[in-house]
Amino acid sequence: MKQRHIVPALIAVLTSSLAQGAETLAADNMPSREQPLATVSADEQLAHDWGLSTEEWARYRTLMQGPLGIYSPSLDPLTALGIEARSDQERYRYAELQVEAEAQRVEKLLAYQRAYDYVWQQLHADIPRVILPDAGPAFSPVAPAASGRLAVFVQYACPACDQAALQLQAAGMEFDIYVVDTRVDDARIRAWAQRIGIDPAKVRSGQITLNHDSGRRLSLGLQGELPAVVRQVGGQWQQQP
Numbered sequence: 001m002k003q004r005h006i007v008p009a010l011i012a013v014l015t016s017s018l019a020q021g022a023e024t025l026a027a028d029n030m031p032s033r034e035q036p037l038a039t040v041s042a043d044e045q046l047a048h049d050w051g052l053s054t055e056e057w058a059r060y061r062t063l064m065q066g067p068l069g070i071y072s073p074s075l076d077p078l079t080a081l082g083i084e085a086r087s088d089q090e091r092y093r094y095a096e097l098q099v100e101a102e103a104q105r106v107e108k109l110l111a112y113q114r115a116y117d118y119v120w121q122q123l124h125a126d127i128p129r130v131i132l133p134d135a136g137p138a139f140s141p142v143a144p145a146a147s148g149r150l151a152v153f154v155q156y157a158c159p160a161c162d163q164a165a166l167q168l169q170a171a172g173m174e175f176d177i178y179v180v181d182t183r184v185d186d187a188r189i190r191a192w193a194q195r196i197g198i199d200p201a202k203v204r205s206g207q208i209t210l211n212h213d214s215g216r217r218l219s220l221g222l223q224g225e226l227p228a229v230v231r232q233v234g235g236q237w238q239q240q241p
Helices: 002-029 034-049 054-064 067-071 077-083 088-124 159-170 186-196 200-205
Strands: 150-154 175-179 208-212 228-233 236-239
Touching: 034 054, 054 067, 054 077, 067 077, 077 088, 150 159, 159 186, 175 186, 186 208, 200 208
Parallel strands: 150 175, 175 208
Antiparallel strands: 150 228, 228 236
């Protein structure tokens, strides 16, 4: 009689254990609620940083998982959404957001550049920032000081930029060269100047100066293709033909 009671009891225990195991397995396989919440929070913060809604941020992420992201994996959200805008209203909205973001970025960059230049002069005024071979004494790039002095904005792999700089040099002009996209790498400026034939003696004398653009072109409101040759007249910068 006792054996008959033991079997049903054993079955009940096994059934209970299997049920608990199934519940545990189901719980383990359920997606964590904390991770999605963390992801949503991160997405909301990123969207806010770019002036976008969470829906716009989600659309950006979706776009970057498609052909756009494959062809241009480094596109920022505003550019990506602007390229894939579904209406003129969207396109102009993203353009406006990007202009404002770029203006803030340039202002921060220029503020840091001014701080960097100041600290350099305080700590290493006797050390040249950019030196061409045989250029002689130390040279530190300076912003155009004299009214009427030319500023020339150039970039790499730009034959027209090379020609403009060489024509001004041949004419004996005093001018300041600003090289775009140097990544604040002095070696890139040296390589460019050597390649096109900038005279080290004119760099030594200060007749020609070599500078990182560091956002200066944008700060002056210059647009269009390079080279850009500008002159300061009456406190205003005027682009030369």
